[in-house]
Amino acid sequence: MDLFDFTPGSLPLLVSMPHSGTFVPEAIMGRFTDPARALPDTDWHIPQLYDFLADSGAAVLKANHARYVIDLNRAPDGQPLYPGASNTELCPTSSFDEGPIYQPGQGLGEGEVQERRAAYWQPYHDALAGELAAIREKHGIALLWDAHSIRSRVPRFFDGRLPDLNLGSGDGAAAGESLTDILGAVARDAEHLGFTHAINGRFKGGYITRHYGRPAEGFHAIQLELSQITYMDEDPPYAYRPDLADKVKPVIHGLIQTMLAWGEMEADDGASR
Numbered sequence: 001m002d003l004f005d006f007t008p009g010s011l012p013l014l015v016s017m018p019h020s021g022t023f024v025p026e027a028i029m030g031r032f033t034d035p036a037r038a039l040p041d042t043d044w045h046i047p048q049l050y051d052f053l054a055d056s057g058a059a060v061l062k063a064n065h066a067r068y069v070i071d072l073n074r075a076p077d078g079q080p081l082y083p084g085a086s087n088t089e090l091c092p093t094s095s096f097d098e099g100p101i102y103q104p105g106q107g108l109g110e111g112e113v114q115e116r117r118a119a120y121w122q123p124y125h126d127a128l129a130g131e132l133a134a135i136r137e138k139h140g141i142a143l144l145w146d147a148h149s150i151r152s153r154v155p156r157f158f159d160g161r162l163p164d165l166n167l168g169s170g171d172g173a174a175a176g177e178s179l180t181d182i183l184g185a186v187a188r189d190a191e192h193l194g195f196t197h198a199i200n201g202r203f204k205g206g207y208i209t210r211h212y213g214r215p216a217e218g219f220h221a222i223q224l225e226l227s228q229i230t231y232m233d234e235d236p237p238y239a240y241r242p243d244l245a246d247k248v249k250p251v252i253h254g255l256i257q258t259m260l261a262w263g264e265m266e267a268d269d270g271a272s273r
Contacts, residue, residue, distance in 0.1 A: 001064055003123050006131070009059030012139035012263050013256070014131050015050065016146045016208060017062040018072035018124065019043035028069060031106035033099065038236060039066050041096045043149045045240045049231055050147060052253050059131055063124055068092055068101055070120045073146070073206035078113075081206055086156050091116055096154050128212065136218050141267045143259055144221040146208045152229040158202045165190065165197040165251070166225035168205035174213025175220040179262050183222065186258050190251045195230065220266075222259065224252065 001023045020043045029037060046062075053060055063072055070091055080087040088094065091113045093101055102108070108116075136142035152161050165187050169175040180199060187197035205213070205223035213221030228234050231245035 003120060004064055004127065005060075005062045006127060007053075007060040008131075009057050011057040011059075011260060012135050012141050012267065013058040013143045013145065013260055014128070014135060015053060015058050015060045015256075016128060016144060017043070017046050017050070017060070018146070018208060019063070019067045019148055020046040021063040021065045021067070021069075023064050024066050024069055031102050032068070033101060033103055035097075035099055036068060036095060036101040039068060040236075040238075041068070041092075041150075042066060042238075043147075044228065044232055044238045045245075046147050046149060048240055049149075049226075049245055049249060050252070052249065053256075056256075058256070059135070061124070061128055061131065065120055070116045072121060072124050073148075073208050075207045075211075076117055076121060076125075090121070096151070096156055098156055128208070132212060132219060139263075139267055141218045141220070141263050143263045144209070144212055144219065145256060145259065146205065146221065146223040147226075148203075148206075148223060149226040149228045149231075150203075151234050152227040161229075162225075162227045163196040163198040163201065164227045164230050164248070165195055165255075166201055166203045166227070167197065167199050167255075168203050168209060168223040168225065169200060169221070170205045170210040170213060171200050174205055174209045174215070175222055176215050176262075176266065179220055179222070179259065182258055182262055183255055186251075186255050190254075193247060193251065195248065195251060220259075220263070224255065226252070 074090045078090045132142045167183055169180045184199045203225040209221040209223040230248045232241050233239045
């Protein structure tokens, strides 16, 4: 199994899908508990939900291994994303429901964590960093959209039901303020379709958004954490629901098109200075 699939693009946009993979090597899967083998915390069906990217000209980087192997959206040194809150690790040991991922006596040690970091985490991030650098070199600006989804109710991380569209820019540090504002306006427009939203709420963007978003250098990163209730069944077998997905997909497409239009204006302004 390839570590990731990469589709090159012609636009100043890279879409990253770090949690949509479902492959687990047998040597690792054999140590999982029965509930963990179902991979309940996967960002299910994200490539299908974003299939409109196929002919868009955007570059796409999609991980193939499950987040239970390694979480590509965590810091390599294991620093928590949200200090003081409940966090999952670089190599997760518990599910979002706080159940154990590994059978008793089958957990992983620090040496194995470092091995997985080198084998899985580093190649993905090398590809991500390299493509962003190439995009900025070509276009003068690089836009990163980090595509995620999560169950609408996860008491471990938040109370009640999560808003449908959760846009994060690292509290504004990962993207230009005007970009965050204009995306927020698009999300507000989706209220008439029944979709709720939050900007830098419970999910402000993970390691990828915060690390690669450097607006002063021409790199702008946004994470969308989409509530899974908007496009799929949240209970096993986690079926994709076209009747739902076809309603939210145009909203996501509109957000990305807005980001691209903003990026083109920024690049033009930069070139004219």
